[in-house]
Amino acid sequence: MNESSDDRAAECAAAHRHLLASDPRMAALAVAQGLIDPYRRPHELPLHEGDLFEGLVFHIVGQSISEPSALAVFGRLRERLGGRIHSASMAASTVESVRATGLSMAKSRALLGLAKVVESGELSLEELRTVGDETVVARLTALPGLGPWTAQIFLLYELRRPDAFPAWEIGLRRAVGMLDGSAEPPAAPAVLRRAAAWHPYRSYAAAHLWRTLR
16 A cells, blocks of 8 residues: 555654754754655656666666766666666667666666566565565665665665665765764765664655755
């Protein structure tokens, strides 16, 4: 059953209360920015909302490149696959055809590998909707070319989990450094330790932190 707007509003209010009580710096940020929707994408993403395969493909495409570049490459990939990215059409593609959209060899192989395990039934993306965060991360990072950043971003934007925290993302690391008065972005392990106080609503904390960059 889909989560209702009332459920989402209750989660948002609970997250806000938690962040207000978490630590003074995050509390000040939450007061200044008010209630926040962590699942709202920062851009108009050209994919069908709720399509887990297309969503995961986009996040793999976006690893370690700028957002405009990711959107451009993703658009070319969709066009090459007929206007919609399905696991079947992806699995039937070649590395060379996928690379022609501007992807690296590593990402091309990761996408083809993902498509094949989805097509074979080895990985059910729909089943990920019903399992815990740790299980989602374990299943995704077991695939070649999918790291913890991709898994956490997938948890956040595709599964809409309240406690996702992609600590490896440079913008989020920079925002945590700014929050604590540091000129340099802390390393991901330090960011994860810093975020412990915001559990189990780290998705909301991440949204507040990203907003400071905009």
